Amino acid sequence: MAYERDRKAMESYKDNIITAARTQGVDASLVAGIISRESNGGLALDSKGFGDKGNGFGVIQVDKRHHNPVGGPTSQEHINQGTSILKQSIDDVAKKHPTWTDDQKLRGGVAAYNFGVSNVRTPDGIDRGTTGNNYSSDVLKRAEYFKKHGY
Numbered sequence: 001m002a003y004e005r006d007r008k009a010m011e012s013y014k015d016n017i018i019t020a021a022r023t024q025g026v027d028a029s030l031v032a033g034i035i036s037r038e039s040n041g042g043l044a045l046d047s048k049g050f051g052d053k054g055n056g057f058g059v060i061q062v063d064k065r066h067h068n069p070v071g072g073p074t075s076q077e078h079i080n081q082g083t084s085i086l087k088q089s090i091d092d093v094a095k096k097h098p099t100w101t102d103d104q105k106l107r108g109g110v111a112a113y114n115f116g117v118s119n120v121r122t123p124d125g126i127d128r129g130t131t132g133n134n135y136s137s138d139v140l141k142r143a144e145y146f147k148k149h150g151y
Helices: 002-024 028-042 076-096 102-115 135-147
Strands: none
Touching: 002 028, 002 076, 002 135, 028 076, 028 102, 028 135, 076 102, 102 135
16 A cells, blocks of 8 residues: 555654644644645655656745745744645634534645645635646545554
C-alpha cells in the first residue's frame, strides 16, 4: 500500500509532525495526510527538497510563489510553517463560511491548502478544482490511516 511506503519514509521526522500539530492545535494525522499527499512522505522530492515542478518545498510542499519556505525539507521549522499555513486555511474557511458544519470547514480548509481559500465556495463542491478534484477527501482518507499508526 502506498500509505505504508509513505509512513516508513516519515518515521525519521514523525516527532516533528506531532510537535507542529500540537503547536497549531490540529490533528497530527491530518498533517501526516497532507505530507503523504503532497510529497509521498518526501519520496517525491528532488535532491534539493523541491517538488511540484520546483514550486513546492519540503515534505509539506510550501509553495514558494506564495510563501518564503524556511528550514530543511523535513525540519521542525519547515513542518511548523506548513502546519501554520494549513491551520490558517482552516480558520479562514471557517470565517468565510460560518454556517458550514465543522466537518465542512475542515474539508474546506484542507482543500484551501491546495488551491486557496477564495476557491472554496460550496460544501458540495469543496474539491472541485483541487489537484485530482479529490484533494480534501484523499487527504482525510490518508489521515485516517495515519491516525491508526500513531499520529
